Amino acid sequence: MNTKALLNLQDFERAAARVLPSTLFGFVQGGAEDGLSVAANRRAFSQVEFIPRVLCDTAARSSAVSLWGETWSAPFGIAPMGAAAAMALDGDRAMARAAALENVPFVLSGSSLTPMEQVIRENPRAWFQLYPSADPEQSAAVVARAQACGFGTLVVTVDVPVGGRREDDIRNGYGSPLRPSWQLAASFGRRPLWLARTLLPTLRRHGMPHFENYGGSRAPMISRTATRSHRRDNLCWADLQRLRDGWRGKLVVKGVLAQEDARQALREVGADAVLVSNHGGRQLDGTAAPLAALPGMLAALPGATLFCDGGIRRGSDVLKAVGLGASLAWVGRPMMYAAVLGGTAGVRHAIGLLREEMLRTMALLGICQVAEAATRVRHPFTRSVAAQPSD
Numbered sequence: 339m340n341t342k343a344l345l346n347l348q349d350f351e352r353a354a355a356r357v358l359p360s361t362l363f364g365f366v367q368g369g370a371e372d373g374l375s376v377a378a379n380r381r382a383f384s385q386v387e388f389i390p391r392v393l394c395d396t397a398a399r400s401s402a403v404s405l406w407g408e409t410w411s412a413p414f415g416i417a418p419m420g421a422a423a424a425m426a427l428d429g430d431r432a433m434a435r436a437a438a439l440e441n442v443p444f445v446l447s448g449s450s451l452t453p454m455e456q457v458i459r460e461n462p463r464a465w466f467q468l469y470p471s472a473d474p475e476q477s478a479a480v481v482a483r484a485q486a487c488g489f490g491t492l493v494v495t496v497d498v499p500v501g502g503r504r505e506d507d508i509r510n511g512y513g514s515p516l517r518p519s520w521q522l523a524a525s526f527g528r529r530p531l532w533l534a535r536t537l538l539p540t541l542r543r544h545g546m547p548h549f550e551n552y553g554g555s556r557a558p559m560i561s562r563t564a565t566r567s568h569r570r571d572n573l574c575w576a577d578l579q580r581l582r583d584g585w586r587g588k589l590v591v592k593g594v595l596a597q598e599d600a601r602q603a604l605r606e607v608g609a610d611a612v613l614v615s616n617h618g619g620r621q622l623d624g625t626a627a628p629l630a631a632l633p634g635m636l637a638a639l640p641g642a643t644l645f646c647d648g649g650i651r652r653g654s655d656v657l658k659a660v661g662l663g664a665s666l667a668w669v670g671r672p673m674m675y676a677a678v679l680g681g682t683a684g685v686r687h688a689i690g691l692l693r694e695e696m697l698r699t700m701a702l703l704g705i706c707q708v709a710e711a712a713t714r715v716r717h718p719f720t721r722s723v724a725a726q727p728s729d
């Protein structure tokens with residue numbers, strides 16, 4: 339589909355709902371339990387206000403940022419999302435390629451269906467996200483592969499000790515792996531275009547997709563009997579330390595909301611950055627919005643490299659996140675929808691829209707550099723460093 343008629347990132351969601359089978363769309367769109375965190379993530383952006391300055395000569399403004407010796411064309415990237423190659427034809431490659439062409443960061447999910455060795459060829463600056471296994475040897479094997487094929491940054495996701503409860507997935511017949519059922523067949527059958535343009539070409543090109551980059555067995559995407567464990571509730575800080583010690587590149591800890599955890603990850607374990615995230619509201623329902631947690635975290639950890647995700651849909655949202663302390667903001671669901679609708683071109687269009695919105699917002703704010711966003715935002719979130727038990 340030509341996505342050029344889509345004017346903003348929310349348009350991609352509405353269009354994807356008409357293209358994807360409801361079982362798959364529900365998985366991407368959904369959140370845990372009552373959806374409180376999904377709603378909180380969006381609400382937080384409406385609580386941040388801009389105070390623009392006028393007559394500032396912003397003709398030479400730029401959305402570019404530098405981090406760890408690299409320059410990106412914008413301070414946002416594509417968050418890791420599993421199963422993309424089941425939703426979109428060559429979905430992991432499409433997102434990786436689009437990010438490379440637009441010069442924004444991209445993180446390959448540890449729950450992806452494309453071997454990491456192929457994705458890094460599309461985008462040599464891609465980052466890799468690990469779901470640490472309950473068994474440290476399995477994690478070590480995945481990490482060794484990522485290191486050997488040239489990933490420079492490892493993102494370790496720590497907010498999935500067990501899978502969040504997403505009841506819509508149960509109602510819609512979604513599972514990981516997907517179980518063949520009449521319900522699934524009916525959901526697929528109602529989307530003949532998706533069948534013809536995505537599922538059948540995927541099967542023709544690659545056969546049944548498998549979870550290629552997850553620790554342990556290589557489970558297929560659709561299976562009556564195969565299982566994948568989402569249980570890693572035995573993990574503790576020593577496991578993160580082991581990963582840090584074994585990884586030569588940059589290490590990011592994803593899924594942190596508490597200041598004390600951020601401090602431990604950065605100052606004790608030696609992580610390079612923390613991605614403040616509630617997994618897009620897909621794990622613990624009722625969590626604080628990552629945006630709301632940023633100011634306090636920055637106050638507690640001055641100079642720390644913090645990233646943020648959850649509910650970012652506009653260029654103005656990116657500037658709000660940067661203004662509150664994020665070095666990079668990450669976008670999830672809309673990029674998946676963009677890959678579904680338009681492959682590489684669709685994702686490039688989504689990135690382009692977000693960047694154009696940023697540049698327009700910067701002119702309206704009266705700033706030339708992204709970092710100046712901090713001087714134009716007002717927010718109600720507490721900066722106080724909460725007293726927390728230091729277990």
Ligand SMILES: Cc1cc2nc3c(=O)[nH]c(=O)nc-3n(C[C@H](O)[C@H](O)[C@H](O)COP(=O)(O)O)c2cc1C
Pocket residue numbers: 365366367379417418419420447448449450467495592615616617618619620647648649650668669670671672674
């Ligand atoms: C379909 C889907 C799959 C995801 N898979 C992963 C994953 O494999 N690893 C991970 O760390 N986060 C995963 N996430 C969470 C995203 O990385 C990110 O935290 C979240 O989507 C950001 O919120 P947003 O979708 O509102 O932008 C996934 C999110 C979605 C929507």
